[in-house]
Amino acid sequence: MNAILQTRDLWKAFGGLIVTKNVNLSLAPGARHALIGPNGAGKTTLINQLTGVLRPSSGSVWLDGEEITRIPANERVCRGLSRTFQINTLFPQLTPLEAVTNAICVRERTRLNILKRRFFRVSRRSAVIDEAYALLEQLNLAQDCLVETHTLAYGKQRLLEMALALATKPKVLLLDEPAAGVPEGESDELFEVLNTLPKEISILLIEHDMNLVFNFADRITVLVNGEELVTGTPSEIVEDPRVREVYLGKGH
Amino acid sequence: MFRIGFVFVMLLCGILALSADQACAAGSTIKIGMIAEMTGSFSDFGFNIVNGAKAYMKEHGDTVAGKKIELIVKDVGGPSPEVAKRLAQELIVKDKVDFIAGFGFTPNALAVAPIITEAKMPTVIMNAATSIITTKSPYFVRVSMTLPQTTEPMAQWAHKNGYRKIYTLVADYGPGHDSEAAFKKAFTKLGGQVVGESRVPLKNPEFGPYVQRIKDSKPQAVFVFLPAGEMPVAFMKSYNERGLAKAGIKLLTTGDVMNDNVQDALGDHALGVISTHHYSVDHKSPENKAFLAAFAKIEPQRPNYMAVGGYDGMAAIYNVIKQLKGVIDGDKAMAAFKGMKLNSPRGPVLIDPATRDAIENIYVREVKKIGSHYYNVEFETFKAVKDPGK
């Protein structure tokens, strides 16, 4: 019962509208967990509460045995909780190399004194840049790492999303529909990368594409109307009649 | 890469060259550099000062003592001392002028004091009205007036005419504070009483609450100083709307408020207002007639006291050039200014040899409608008033 990421009785309401209702989510270390649910089920709101963009009305969020409910978003990243975005959220005028270097510099910033952080050139930190390059290479972005991000192809930008999240060396990675907008067939590259991620990183995946989810996840949670409907292994979910009713029944 | 650098340098040089020295050797010309507020919120100042000066040149020709007079007008764009200082420096160093003139605002004049002293440059203040200016450099001479100079006679006139309880309202800035202090000092010395005072922010479209306070404290009269511009217009409207005149509260002001060229904008609102000042367009003298005629040839708009400042400043400079026979030297020029007498459109003016300020008549005027226009009609004179601020 030493979950790496956990929510306890998480509750969020905007006025009278309840968007998260008593959610008790639990990720084991190394988990490949998927969160599915129809549109408007409150998946993104849940993610925002996990990352600290929104504060829950009640309940708590725990990361690696510590409560992080009241900790600001950027601090959660430093503690090892990182995310990607459903819609590309990148630095359009920076090159991927600069962007990833930036993320690594932020991660490493406490190891530098203020003078070095403030006044020494980025290029003097070749170890960091090497690491950034290695990461980009791992994600098949090495060819494009010196052009401005906004000129990259869409699929490449999706990969960069992932690279930025990985650069923070997360313990838990939240993937918000990583394949959103990527044409069918091209998402293979993406999931190939996902499958090679080390087991030390626990992953919570939000995805619409059922094939991807069932190929990737070892546990699945179904969220309906802000409420946890059921959690189980892929085969349990497929069997579950309630899930068929609210979700698969329409989609398939 | 070097190519880009080269282009860059060329570009910069090109731009700089636009402002490069165009000074030509002076010989047969005498140059007068004018620093005035031609644009911005106070463009009225520069407009009057410069056109007043031009009116004098139009009337008296542009050749004196065999020298051609050249006027170089520079826009300082409002109260901005650093620009004034820069312009003065450039006029002295680049254009090699013989006189500097103009200055609607005190800070612009004060900022040039160190350089005109260093360059021994005779400098004629045509409007800026804070007392201390002329003490900041021996090369300043002022042909206009100072604020205490026009304020004090108002206090004296009010007391003489039976006003004992007066409320003061001034704009909340340096000159306003000076005017308030000068009036209070003169009025209480005579035994009058200032029953209340208000300071109004400079950016203030709404006089209602201030005028209401005046009305509530029921004085016999209210003394007002506001800078020329939209403030007097707004104040007068509020004054009438709230029926202060009907409540028997007389309005006394300095001439800045009853500025000649806002009279028509004020219209009926200002009828009967008493003010003290050194110049009114309505002043009846041949000199004034000549001035108005000359000004009308340049601009159709009605001039005001600042235009007279420009006009008289030019007159003083012409006199100096004549006396020095066209060979200008800073110290000699200053000696020539001291004690100079001018037959100004406003009446006789004497440059006080001690302070280099103007000694002049201050008139008490009342606003009247003559034909379809409104004028400050003079009805009493304080003769040869000195600046009491020193």
Added chain:
Amino acid sequence: MHSFLGVLFDGLAYGALLFVISVGLSITLGLMGFNNLAHGVFAMAGGYLLVTLISKAGIGFLPALPIVFCVVALGSLVLERTLYRPLYKSTPLNQVLLSVGIIFVATAGVNYLWGPGQQPVVIPEWLSGQYAVLGLDLSRYRLFLMVIVAAITLALVFGLERTRFGAKIRASVDNQRTAESMGIRVDRVFQLTFALGSGLAGLGGALGVDVLGLDPNFAIKYLVYFLLVVVVGGPGSVFGTLLAALLLGVADIAGKYYVPQLGAFIIYAAMIILLLLFPHGLLGRRKSR
């Protein structure tokens, strides 16, 4: 008690004035999202037009007002097509640069045509003076302004909320692409909205000059006031603009009456406090983006 009521009336009247001169900006800046700092130029155009109509053409004050509205609105269409439209999707900084350029041109142009002095504005006899009501002296012109404000507010709220055109505006502003796909001619709608905003600016200028005075620097002199009211009210909300104008008006007048020493500070301090309390404006639409 009397003085309190008097102050309240003055405050509301001042608020009405602030509303009248700013409501046009609430439309161009708030609804259309164009950083139109040149709002004052249209107001100034309205003012000069009014003065000229009255003194040169001999048209009365009241009939001149609708003429001013229409002429300024029509004139603005030319500017919209040539200068504004290319910048609708540009950065705010570019829009600022453009509108400041327009202010410069207009200021110098007016200076050249009318001279730098104050312009006389003659309002008709029946609008000057005061009514005595319950021992209060109520200025007729201020009452007139309040009536106009009520009329403008009602017309705008009705027009923007209840009519087809209003619906089109809201649709175009919220999502251009969707609106276009629904068959709305977005550029036409924007054009008309811009004309409406500018016409209102002109009308506001015409109504304001009696109190504010009129000279070539009108556009820059009162810029701060326009922005203040619109931003505090929440861009795009007519009611918000009204509420902000009235609140700021009452705060300013009350402050100046009761603590005149702080006269100059009150309106700015009130603005900062209101903006800290309501960072998106009093009734501003919170943008989720």
Added chain:
Amino acid sequence: MSDNLAKASRHVSFLRGRERWKSAEIAFWLTLVGVYFVFPSSLVFASQILITGLFALSLDMILGYAGIVTLGHAAFFGIGAYTAGLMAAHGWHDPFLGLLVAGVTAGIAGYLCSFLLSKGGDLTRLMITLGIGLLLYEVVNSATKYTGGVDGLQGVEIGKLFGVFGFDLYGKTAYIYVLIISFLLFVFTRSMMNSPYGLALRSIRENQTRALAIGIPISACLTNIYSIAAVIAGIAGALLTQTTQFVGIDVLSFQRSADLLLILIIGGTATMYGGFVGAVVFLLAQNWLSNLNPQYWQFFLGILLIVMTLYLRGGILGGFSRLVNLFRHWRNKEHS
């Protein structure tokens, strides 16, 4: 592995190339040195342009690099100017001490103000900064006794630099003084913008959401850069006081903040040199036009601005770099 390293070092050198002093930059500063010899009679103007450029650089730090729109930046310029002025008027005549104290004072003010900017969108921030600027103006205006109000602060006497070089009529000392201080501050800013911190700032401007999601403490960063920008603005103000030997209340005016914004937009934001180039172009154009026609020159300046917005997006440097890119593109085509 060694192959990898070789490739990686190519990328290190790519970043290094971006940070290196370009020949155009060196040319720029050499030109400024050259101005001293070529235009000895325009040095007062030249130093005022430099001061404005420095002031615009500080605005660029918060507008261009951190993305905060402000219309009240003159507040810090004014605080610096008055601090230096009041010190000089009360017996501390040393210029360097004046600069130091002015910078620190403005920095503290900037730090305090930065907390008011944490909420709201661009317009709200714009109005709050504007409000602070106007309030400060009114404070200085009503404290006539201490500040001289609108008449300006008198009695500002500046001592000689190192006790040797006095400020002269031609502005020679002043120009060299301003040039050296500007250059030092520019180097300071430049190295900051090329550091990891500068990279983080740029990323905040590019995308706040993502910057937060990679762990950048955004509000702390903004507070920080706002204070540093205030320090530089304060020093620029102090330089103006010391070279003018006078402080007018217009150092705090709305007009100054607005002109500054224009200058930076004209020059181009987030380019380091945009402020300087904007100051050179704007002030020279202003000077040139107002000499041609002192009364109606604003008309032509306005036309210039309008034309610029329609045809020269991204300011002069933005347009210039696009031209250069175009040229390179064309040349590459020729070669291949």
